[in-house]
Amino acid sequence: MKEPGLSKIDVVILCGGKGERLKEVVKDKPKPMAEVGGRPFLDILIKPLEGYGFRRFILCAGYKGEMIRNYYAGKHGSSQILTLLENKPLGTGGALKNAESVVKSNPFLVANGDSLCPIDYSKFAEFHFEKKALYSMAVVKMPGNQDGGLVSVDDQWRIMRFNEKAKSEKAGYVNAGVYFLDRKIFEVIEGGKKTSLERDIFPRLIGKNFYGYLAGNKLTDIGTPARYAKAREDLNNAI
Numbered sequence: 001m002k003e004p005g006l007s008k009i010d011v012v013i014l015c016g017g018k019g020e021r022l023k024e025v026v027k028d029k030p031k032p033m034a035e036v037g038g039r040p041f042l043d044i045l046i047k048p049l050e051g052y053g054f055r056r057f058i059l060c061a062g063y064k065g066e067m068i069r070n071y072y073a074g075k076h077g078s079s080q081i082l083t084l085l086e087n088k089p090l091g092t093g094g095a096l097k098n099a100e101s102v103v104k105s106n107p108f109l110v111a112n113g114d115s116l117c118p119i120d121y122s123k124f125a126e127f128h129f130e131k132k133a134l135y136s137m138a139v140v141k142m143p144g145n146q147d148g149g150l151v152s153v154d155d156q157w158r159i160m161r162f163n164e165k166a167k168s169e170k171a172g173y174v175n176a177g178v179y180f181l182d183r184k185i186f187e188v189i190e191g192g193k194k195t196s197l198e199r200d201i202f203p204r205l206i207g208k209n210f211y212g213y214l215a216g217n218k219l220t221d222i223g224t225p226a227r228y229a230k231a232r233e234d235l236n237n238a239i
Contacts, residue, residue, distance in 0.1 A: 006053035015113030016062025030064040032113035052121040060095035062086040093195030112177035115221035128180040134209040138176040149175030
């Protein structure tokens with residue numbers, strides 16, 4: 001498959017979760033709209049993607065999704081930002097399936113709307129095409145006592161095992177929440193049903209040209225009050 005320029009690759013951002021664990025500090029808005037440095041976290045997520053040339057964004061919004069839609073409806077610039085609203089909670093997999101009809105490119109990029117990882121997207125895309133991968137997951141090397149999606153790879157960076165929300169005392173690779181995916185992924189996800197990419201879909205892709213791309217050792221997420229506070233501190237200093 002010929003590698004397209006990043007401006008031709010759609011970006012799907014999954015931002016439909018309720019953020020139950022964050023409600024005590026972010027009460028009146030969806031989690032991806034939580035403010036960091038006076039801006040919604042989504043803005044901070046989208047800006048570096050635009051810097052690498054991505055120009056078409058599809059926001060899969062659920063809880064209080066109208067706030068996301070209204071905010072980006074008023075944005076003007078060189079990027080196209082579409083917001084899809086869920087009629088019912090669909091999970092990360094169901095939300096992605098819901099976007100099938102509006103995703104134009106193959107492959108396309110998917111990113112979680114509540115986490116941020118510094119990634120060289122040009123190198124990530126190059127890796128994806130050089131491996132002739134169907135699916136590529138950005139991973140970060142993290143110390144022990146992590147509770148993210150633990151990823152095991154072989155010496156060719158093929159993903160051999162994926163264990164969502166597992167705890168490990170040892171250092172290892174963790175899902176960074178960013179993926180290059182072939183449109184074949186839509187054949188694996190049942191429509192109209194609440195489905196988790198991490199729990200239901202990714203384990204089924206093992207052995208099907210599914211690769212891990214080492215993005216570094218830095219991952220920021222805003223999923224809990226403590227992590228949100230740390231993200232605000234780190235990102236405020238960086239802005």
